[in-house]
Amino acid sequence: xxxxxxxxxxxxxxxxxxxxxxxxxxxxxxxxxxxxxxxxxxxxxxxxxxxxxxxxxxxxxxxxxxxxxxxxxxxxxxxxxxxxxxxxxxxxxxxxxxxxxxxxxxxxxxxxxxxxxxxxx
Numbered sequence: 298x299x300x301x302x303x304x305x306x307x308x309x310x311x312x313x314x315x316x317x318x319x320x321x322x323x324x325x326x327x328x329x330x331x332x333x334x335x336x337x338x339x340x341x342x343x344x345x346x347x348x349x350x351x352x353x354x355x356x357x358x359x360x361x362x363x364x365x366x367x368x369x370x371x372x373x374x375x376x377x378x379x380x381x382x383x384x385x386x387x388x389x390x391x392x393x394x395x396x397x398x399x400x401x402x403x404x405x406x407x408x409x410x411x412x413x414x415x416x417x418x
Contacts, residue, residue: 299347301344301349301370304332304340305340305344307327307328308323308337308341308344309344309350309365310326311323311326312361312363313363313367314326317361318361318362319358319361320359323341323361324337341359341361345361345364348364348365349363349364350362350364351363351364
């Protein structure tokens with residue numbers, strides 16, 4: 298499986314959010330300036346050909362859904378990137394974003410709460 302481009306990632310994020318959806322609805326979820334509807338349709342067809350999306354044929358239109366879960370995509374592409382850049386240490390990842398002031402104290406507290414809740418389960 299090949300990593301998606303930035304524009305394709307925006308599309309799959311919209312599909313994950315909307316679950317089963319049509320091209321016009323995905324386009325509405327994309328940031329401005331929005332691409333032409335035909336561009337979105339072409340990209341979604343290509344993503345289906347690559348195995349990231351699946352679709353149901355409704356005659357003149359298609360309803361799309363994700364063929365790859367967010368977790369599966371993250372584990373395949375994002376996690377290895379982060380661990381490779383930061384020596385397989387999530388502590389180093391968080392430390393980097395803290396030093397770059399990309400993460401706030403409140404966000405760190407939320408992360409700690411998430412970890413603590415996960416450990417309780």
